[in-house]
Amino acid sequence: MARIIAVQTNDVRFPTSRTLDGSDAMNPDPDYSVAYLRIRTDAADGHEGHGFVFTIGRGNDVQVAAVRALGDHLIGRDVAGTLADLGGVWRELVHDSQLRWLGPEKGIMHMAIGAVVNALWDLRAKREGKPLWQLLASLPPGELVDLVDFRYLTDALTRDEALGILRAAEPGREEREARLLAEGYPAYTTTPGWLGYDDAKLARLCREAVADGFTQIKIKIGDDLGDDIRRLGIAREVCGPDIRIAVDANQRWDVGDAITWLDALRPFEPAWIEEPTSPDDVLGHAAIAKAVAPLPVATGEHIANRVVFKQFLQAGALSVLQLDATRVAGVNENVAILLLAAKFGVRVCPHAGGAGLCEAVQHLSMFDYIAVSGSVENRVIEFIDHLHQHFVTPVDVRGGRYYPPKAPGAGTEMRQESIVEYSHGYRSVRK
Amino acid sequence: MARIIAVQTNDVRFPTSRTLDGSDAMNPDPDYSVAYLRIRTDAADGHEGHGFVFTIGRGNDVQVAAVRALGDHLIGRDVAGTLADLGGVWRELVHDSQLRWLGPEKGIMHMAIGAVVNALWDLRAKREGKPLWQLLASLPPGELVDLVDFRYLTDALTRDEALGILRAAEPGREEREARLLAEGYPAYTTTPGWLGYDDAKLARLCREAVADGFTQIKIKIGDDLGDDIRRLGIAREVCGPDIRIAVDANQRWDVGDAITWLDALRPFEPAWIEEPTSPDDVLGHAAIAKAVAPLPVATGEHIANRVVFKQFLQAGALSVLQLDATRVAGVNENVAILLLAAKFGVRVCPHAGGAGLCEAVQHLSMFDYIAVSGSVENRVIEFIDHLHQHFVTPVDVRGGRYYPPKAPGAGTEMRQESIVEYSHGYRSVRK
Numbered sequence: 001m002a003r004i005i006a007v008q009t010n011d012v013r014f015p016t017s018r019t020l021d022g023s024d025a026m027n028p029d030p031d032y033s034v035a036y037l038r039i040r041t042d043a044a045d046g047h048e049g050h051g052f053v054f055t056i057g058r059g060n061d062v063q064v065a066a067v068r069a070l071g072d073h074l075i076g077r078d079v080a081g082t083l084a085d086l087g088g089v090w091r092e093l094v095h096d097s098q099l100r101w102l103g104p105e106k107g108i109m110h111m112a113i114g115a116v117v118n119a120l121w122d123l124r125a126k127r128e129g130k131p132l133w134q135l136l137a138s139l140p141p142g143e144l145v146d147l148v149d150f151r152y153l154t155d156a157l158t159r160d161e162a163l164g165i166l167r168a169a170e171p172g173r174e175e176r177e178a179r180l181l182a183e184g185y186p187a188y189t190t191t192p193g194w195l196g197y198d199d200a201k202l203a204r205l206c207r208e209a210v211a212d213g214f215t216q217i218k219i220k221i222g223d224d225l226g227d228d229i230r231r232l233g234i235a236r237e238v239c240g241p242d243i244r245i246a247v248d249a250n251q252r253w254d255v256g257d258a259i260t261w262l263d264a265l266r267p268f269e270p271a272w273i274e275e276p277t278s279p280d281d282v283l284g285h286a287a288i289a290k291a292v293a294p295l296p297v298a299t300g301e302h303i304a305n306r307v308v309f310k311q312f313l314q315a316g317a318l319s320v321l322q323l324d325a326t327r328v329a330g331v332n333e334n335v336a337i338l339l340l341a342a343k344f345g346v347r348v349c350p351h352a353g354g355a356g357l358c359e360a361v362q363h364l365s366m367f368d369y370i371a372v373s374g375s376v377e378n379r380v381i382e383f384i385d386h387l388h389q390h391f392v393t394p395v396d397v398r399g400g401r402y403y404p405p406k407a408p409g410a411g412t413e414m415r416q417e418s419i420v421e422y423s424h425g426y427r428s429v430r431k
Numbered sequence: 432m433a434r435i436i437a438v439q440t441n442d443v444r445f446p447t448s449r450t451l452d453g454s455d456a457m458n459p460d461p462d463y464s465v466a467y468l469r470i471r472t473d474a475a476d477g478h479e480g481h482g483f484v485f486t487i488g489r490g491n492d493v494q495v496a497a498v499r500a501l502g503d504h505l506i507g508r509d510v511a512g513t514l515a516d517l518g519g520v521w522r523e524l525v526h527d528s529q530l531r532w533l534g535p536e537k538g539i540m541h542m543a544i545g546a547v548v549n550a551l552w553d554l555r556a557k558r559e560g561k562p563l564w565q566l567l568a569s570l571p572p573g574e575l576v577d578l579v580d581f582r583y584l585t586d587a588l589t590r591d592e593a594l595g596i597l598r599a600a601e602p603g604r605e606e607r608e609a610r611l612l613a614e615g616y617p618a619y620t621t622t623p624g625w626l627g628y629d630d631a632k633l634a635r636l637c638r639e640a641v642a643d644g645f646t647q648i649k650i651k652i653g654d655d656l657g658d659d660i661r662r663l664g665i666a667r668e669v670c671g672p673d674i675r676i677a678v679d680a681n682q683r684w685d686v687g688d689a690i691t692w693l694d695a696l697r698p699f700e701p702a703w704i705e706e707p708t709s710p711d712d713v714l715g716h717a718a719i720a721k722a723v724a725p726l727p728v729a730t731g732e733h734i735a736n737r738v739v740f741k742q743f744l745q746a747g748a749l750s751v752l753q754l755d756a757t758r759v760a761g762v763n764e765n766v767a768i769l770l771l772a773a774k775f776g777v778r779v780c781p782h783a784g785g786a787g788l789c790e791a792v793q794h795l796s797m798f799d800y801i802a803v804s805g806s807v808e809n810r811v812i813e814f815i816d817h818l819h820q821h822f823v824t825p826v827d828v829r830g831g832r833y834y835p836p837k838a839p840g841a842g843t844e845m846r847q848e849s850i851v852e853y854s855h856g857y858r859s860v861r862k
Binding site for chain 2: 026027028029030031055056057058059061062063065066069096097098099100101102103104105106107108109110111151152153154155251254255256277278279280281282283284287302304305307308310311314315
């Protein structure tokens, strides 16, 4: 019987602050980083499970320590039994009462659990010889709901309702998979819009985005209203009237400020306003959504867990749900979030970019299309053209669309050379 | 000019799971622990600042790593300048954009900031020769509001409103301080009610609590309804009709379950229901509060930050606010929470127990009485008779009341012998 024999971690940091890639109103100088995890087994197949938490620099060592602390839950486990019950593993990790105290279900420890869960899914997908999206989309509804912990969700979504959603989407799975393979999944690009870029670079990158086939871009705003108006004007002029332009304030405002600021941007007809205020503020977002309607409110990349997502949906506080592959506790919690979104009829447009987030999150949207919502209407996965070269199976984005990965796994494996080259420990030693 | 020259941390764990002290429906076997911090300066006075995060065991090493990671923000700082602007220090730590990504404002990194902020307050109080409660209660309203970050709060509480609350409480500060010193602050005890205790121990501890002068006790519930009914019956019989009995479910239920379960406990007229469901579920608590009225809903020990507290108050989702000394980012954030509670007219009954939480949190309630709410009506600080002997200035609870500490500091300093005796690293070595 094969067992898990080792859990290795790495503190990997890319010096992205040097070029202001990723700069926005709240994050002026991120160093895109990953707290990386590799699970090894003694199975003859040699497969490993890889996962990570994306961070933006300082504190990545603490995130790594949290991932490492979960090793005790893994070492010595029967591989096949573990992978056959990932719902059970999720509950065991999230409800470990001592670790739970450190959240509960939020922040560093919850994200660490996400890395472990995603690494186990990577291992399972490799062992089954399928990309994660295809593996998930091949599971029967009963097995999918077993992945989900309905604790704290039942006032909004019961197990039976979730089963009903999945069963309703069973007809047409094959047809949608074929269409996905042929046509890809729509993307939008944030590459042009970083706050640290000057006007010329903004205009050039907008032009390139349109030429590359994107039909939506995103601009960072929220630092200075005059700058925002000027930059939105440039983007609109370069892109023309048919390209959707979303705006992203990265949590910069209080509720009242958001409403005033967005009123001034109304002439530009943004595709959505993203993260207008604190990601914990369900009631604040609901107030903003009501005041700025019909402008859609988007958020999710910093929403801590499914319980907070539930409330955003109950309160009508978002109409574009931006789940993230490494903020919540991995694939299982994102399956719960996709089911909640389907129940409330809200479109999911995942957060990506960072390092490896595009590679990871595309699997969730593709699974959603085939087996949950059954729709790509008005749905787009974020794309940012950064750091893909460091992953073993970089995304395939062409003509403004993500083409489904075919390699087995969850897309979360980094190239060994990149891990060594950007490992924080190694770099310190070499200086 | 004196500077901060060292930041030392310790991983301290007490083996409380052996006796089931602290056992409840969600936490069957806690090992009460602290991620401990000591700030040293090169000032001639030799004063140190001590602070900690309370945890319940596993993961305390990760919490220590997070506290240690904040050392870079402290080493080399001018002591006097730092302590004169603790509002500025709070903002610097909480809004460090790279560290903020790890929450934001929640979980391990936010609690680590709390330990640092509390240690700085401990240092300041020692240098000024006052206990923290008296130091805070001596500050003018303008200086108190400067401690508070109003970001994300202004739709519920503005700086001017906070100033107004503090100015309205200025008359009578001296009289209330004198009364506090003479009469103490009301307490209630959770010592009898742990879920792991048998009926005989429950009855004996109830009897002792009443004999000791407590007018309120608390019983842990939520594991089995039959057990809860039997145990509440025992407690009521032993305590008699005049003692208030609060009940605490420690987040065990979904919204619907909570409402059904509490209906069955109605005949016992609980003083409040504590933590009926997830501490992130503002809307869930609001639904429960509405359904079980007039039974008061209490929560707060696991509420991540002031933004979530704001919403609980806006939604009428709690009527007893249970702030905790080490869950949020320290004294400054708790001052914000006390001001929010005062604005909404909600009573504050802090969470305590654990290790050192009674010693720390009493300062906040006493400050609140003198300078914020001006009231002790219906307010009680939790008391649990555990582990006080490990602190340099253990609480003085007599006749069911906390008597104000007179030693300079924030109450957060542990005895050096206890740190060594229970240090996790030392223990591992000795095994």
